[in-house]
Amino acid sequence: MSLRKPPLPRLLLDNVSCIRNAQQILRHVNASIHDGGALVLTGTNGSGKSTFLRMLAGFSKPSAGRILWNGHNVTKSGVFSQYKLQLNWLSLKDAINDRFTVLDNVVWFETLEGKEGKSLPALQLMGLGRLAKEKSRMLSMGQRKRLQLARLLAIDRPIWLLDEPSVALDDDGVRLLEYIIAEHRKRGGIVIVATHLPIQIEDAMVLRLPPRFPRKMTYIDMLDRGELM
Numbered sequence: 001m002s003l004r005k006p007p008l009p010r011l012l013l014d015n016v017s018c019i020r021n022a023q024q025i026l027r028h029v030n031a032s033i034h035d036g037g038a039l040v041l042t043g044t045n046g047s048g049k050s051t052f053l054r055m056l057a058g059f060s061k062p063s064a065g066r067i068l069w070n071g072h073n074v075t076k077s078g079v080f081s082q083y084k085l086q087l088n089w090l091s092l093k094d095a096i097n098d099r100f101t102v103l104d105n106v107v108w109f110e111t112l113e114g115k116e117g118k119s120l121p122a123l124q125l126m127g128l129g130r131l132a133k134e135k136s137r138m139l140s141m142g143q144r145k146r147l148q149l150a151r152l153l154a155i156d157r158p159i160w161l162l163d164e165p166s167v168a169l170d171d172d173g174v175r176l177l178e179y180i181i182a183e184h185r186k187r188g189g190i191v192i193v194a195t196h197l198p199i200q201i202e203d204a205m206v207l208r209l210p211p212r213f214p215r216k217m218t219y220i221d222m223l224d225r226g227e228l229m
């Protein structure tokens with residue numbers, strides 16, 4: 001019989017709640033994520049998926065409970081300064097400078113990270129190689145999302161926090177997203193995704209956040225019942 005303790009989860013959410021603007025958004029959330037793990041957040045509009053990711057990114061603090069990274073509470077400043085270096089954040093705001101070239105919009109972040117050489121291969125993988133020298137204002141919405149994904153690869157941090165990463169992507173783009181997530185996890189990376197759209201992520205834990213307000217009759221329900229006819 002082995003007396004070795006099971007390894008600590010890399011990330012542990014222990015009974016976490018979150019209040020925003022005096023409103024309770026998240027209640028008693030528990031999750032345990034090991035290296036290579038994936039967590040998919042689903043739920044209705046306004047259920048708190050982005051709030052959950054923002055809290056993990058340190059933009060807001062839990063009102064109760066703890067977020068532990070390697071067993072340490074990330075809200076402690078000494079821990080947070082190390083923890084935030086683990087995070088790669090992809091949000092709906094793309095932080096793309098339209099006056100920069102496509103390549104420079106990735107290189108800029110890679111350089112801040114003290115790294116070099118990965119930006120162009122990342123853009124090529126995401127299907128933007130031929131646009132690397134173009135100004136970013138030329139990009140379509142889906143291409144902007146691909147640029148954001150190329151940044152994840154160039155920056156190469158272990159914990160990915162992805163808010164609606166497949167929005168605006170075509171089918172090939174979604175397949176690429178699924179591929180880079182799978183590859184990241186094979187290297188021990190962690191992926192936490194908030195999404196409304198189906199994304200194939202093998203063995204992912206799924207956390208469905210409950211709606212924040214009791215559901216009222218919607219126009220869709222009325223249409224289904226033929227009440228608007």
Ligand SMILES: Nc1ncnc2c1ncn2[C@@H]1O[C@H](COP(=O)(O)OP(=O)(O)OP(=O)(O)O)[C@@H](O)[C@H]1O
Nearest residue numbers: 020021025043044045046047048049050051052212
């Ligand atoms: N900046 C803010 N200040 C205060 N409350 C906010 C703020 N942004 C969002 N909220 C509140 O938090 C709730 C959860 O919002 P959040 O964006 O986390 O939901 P979501 O599940 O990501 O929604 P969606 O599916 O529409 O993206 C919302 O109902 C809203 O009332």
